[in-house]
Amino acid sequence: MAADGGKPRVVVVGGGIGGALLAKTLQPDADVVLLDPKDYLEINWAELRSMVEPSFAERSLIYHTDYLTTATIVTSTAVNITEHAVLTADGQSLAYDFLVVATGHVMTSSGNRTGRLTEFQSDNEKIKSSESVLIIGGGPTGVELAAEIAVDYPEKKVTLVHRGSRLLEFIDKKASKKCLDWLTSKKVDVLFQQSVDLGSLSNTEKFYKTSSGETITADCHFVCIGKPLSSSWLHDTILKESLDNKGRIMVEKDLRVKGYNNIFAIGDITDIPEIKQGYLAQKHALLVAKNLKLLMKGPPASKLATYSTGYPLALVSLGRNEGLAQLPFVTLTGCIPGMIKSRDLFVSKTRKQMGLNA
Numbered sequence: 001m002a003a004d005g006g007k008p009r010v011v012v013v014g015g016g017i018g019g020a021l022l023a024k025t026l027q028p029d030a031d032v033v034l035l036d037p038k039d040y041l042e043i044n045w046a047e048l049r050s051m052v053e054p055s056f057a058e059r060s061l062i063y064h065t066d067y068l069t070t071a072t073i074v075t076s077t078a079v080n081i082t083e084h085a086v087l088t089a090d091g092q093s094l095a096y097d098f099l100v101v102a103t104g105h106v107m108t109s110s111g112n113r114t115g116r117l118t119e120f121q122s123d124n125e126k127i128k129s130s131e132s133v134l135i136i137g138g139g140p141t142g143v144e145l146a147a148e149i150a151v152d153y154p155e156k157k158v159t160l161v162h163r164g165s166r167l168l169e170f171i172d173k174k175a176s177k178k179c180l181d182w183l184t185s186k187k188v189d190v191l192f193q194q195s196v197d198l199g200s201l202s203n204t205e206k207f208y209k210t211s212s213g214e215t216i217t218a219d220c221h222f223v224c225i226g227k228p229l230s231s232s233w234l235h236d237t238i239l240k241e242s243l244d245n246k247g248r249i250m251v252e253k254d255l256r257v258k259g260y261n262n263i264f265a266i267g268d269i270t271d272i273p274e275i276k277q278g279y280l281a282q283k284h285a286l287l288v289a290k291n292l293k294l295l296m297k298g299p300p301a302s303k304l305a306t307y308s309t310g311y312p313l314a315l316v317s318l319g320r321n322e323g324l325a326q327l328p329f330v331t332l333t334g335c336i337p338g339m340i341k342s343r344d345l346f347v348s349k350t351r352k353q354m355g356l357n358a
Ligand SMILES: Cc1cc2nc3c(=O)[nH]c(=O)nc-3n(C[C@H](O)[C@H](O)[C@H](O)COP(=O)(O)OP(=O)(O)OC[C@H]3O[C@@H](n4cnc5c(N)ncnc54)[C@H](O)[C@@H]3O)c2cc1C
Pocket: 013, 014, 015, 016, 017, 018, 019, 035, 036, 037, 038, 044, 045, 046, 047, 048, 076, 077, 078, 079, 102, 103, 104, 105, 106, 107, 140, 141, 144, 230, 233, 266, 267, 268, 269, 276, 277, 278, 279, 280, 281, 315, 316
């Protein structure tokens, strides 16, 4: 119970995969405030399909107002945290009884849903009007984009340049090799251990020099390198001592930030030793919702729930019908992982989780 006798105030910073589900789950039990610079939740893993089929984004970009009924939505960015409040870029002070930090990665896309739809439209125009496309980065984003273009536009020449020695370095070597074989079978040229100077990129230049002196010719390019964590804003806050040397928030097993009883962190921003994935951010969200419900009743009668990491699972889509799955003891490529992820990219499942029509 809050000091004024009302429901306790829970401020959730970040309306991505984890923060959005937490805010939605908790809204019947608490006075929830969701703080996010965007007016929508983006299902990130639908991003690459939306670049080849912009209408796909109509279901994967969800206004926060579509799933939050009683929670308050504040459209701004957190710039500071004190013992009692979150301060926003537009000068608001959001008092909290409990705080959850779920800021994942730095946001680089449009802050409004309409603007984001336009971004997908213009990416699609760029792909359609090009005969050749250069993709920079061989992580999940670069690989999934190369696959989407190779499947939907097989006549286009796709080149992928990767700084590392194998694709998808977060999965095992056998799975990386299967992914490379699949891309090669679709005539994607993959260049390893080379990089392109990002500072030299322009939208008019068609010749790209790599670090090893090779020249790639392409009508357009897409930069698909990992985005930095959104934690630099925490450097001057009460949580500055709770960051590890990679800028991740150190959490206890119950997902409370180390040293704090009423502050939690979830999702990619945490130092939990696991592959950073949305389905895990959702697990964190549900666990923290459970713990907050216990704490909001007063000193918890039972112990808080704790989180434990599982076997590292990974599913990478390879165009509309095929995929690659790293499961316990086996790696699969082809139609079976494709059936699980690639057709709908879990958009229906995620929408249902948010209480919406598939
Ligand atoms: C191409 C691609 C494919 C993927 N495929 C899969 C997949 O198949 N399965 C899977 O499980 N995962 C997948 N992932 C990973 C998944 O998207 C992330 O793990 C997940 O989004 C992390 O959720 P999060 O809530 O921690 O952060 P995010 O979803 O990144 O959300 C962070 C939110 O915080 C907000 N924010 C940032 N800074 C501030 C601030 N200072 N103040 C207020 N708000 C702030 C942002 O606007 C954003 O809304 C994929 C990711 C990509 C990019």
